[in-house]
Amino acid sequence: MGPSGSGKSTLLQCAAGLDRPTAGSVEIDGVPLAGLSERRLTLLRRDRIGFVFQSFNLLPSLTAAQNVALPLRLAGRRPSRTEVREVLARVGLAGRERHRPGELSGGQQQRVALARALITRPAVLFGDEPTGALDSTTGREVLSMLRELVDRDGQTVVMVTHDPMAAARADRVVFLVDGRLAGELHAPTPQAVAARMAGLEAPKGPAAAVGATAVSAMTGLPVMTTTTAMSAATDTTAKAGGPC
């Protein structure tokens, strides 16, 4: 999570090997991405990484089953009907194999997109605001599905969201500001996430740094608006003898 423009999508794209970082390193399932040729990177992305977006990006003329089978077909494999049926069942869409996207609700379309991302058995499933285009009830269903994939199947999921309720379904929330790490929460609650976000989105500047320190005293955690404000806030806290 982080304010608009803080680098969430950029981080996700670097982590998924869609973009190359100018500094730092990315490893997927123990494989460092830096040394890989474009071809090997493409193969790793295809075989080890799943990606779902806010828009479902399904091909409207294909059935749910054909959409789900597409990544394997592009890899030159012909998936069995059972394989496709099983992955659709995993996301709660048993019996919908022959439906086209236009015949499915938004939540069901996102589940097809999830099944398509899962068919290659990826090491990590990335989601860039996967519930952003859904109403709150449908969004909650998709979040429950993601949570179930983690709890039931041991699937690793990394997602970007603007919604504190969605973030609170995660085990760990990482906050970004201006392209930098700005704190994290373990076992988050929606209230704790919202409070942290409110602090991160406070206006910048010297006065804001003092305001940010006040928020940090409330939550017991340092809150930063920029890297400079971070050290300013930390210094202020330190000089005042720590959080009151």
Ligand SMILES: Nc1ncnc2c1ncn2[C@@H]1O[C@H](COP(=O)(O)OP(=O)(O)OP(=O)(O)O)[C@@H](O)[C@H]1O
């Ligand atoms: N670590 C970084 N170093 C340099 N540039 C960065 C970094 N992170 C992000 N940027 C740049 O900041 C801009 C905004 O980043 P990005 O779109 O990833 O933000 P976002 O948090 O996903 O925003 P939104 O919530 O509006 O979608 C982009 O132009 C990106 O290239």
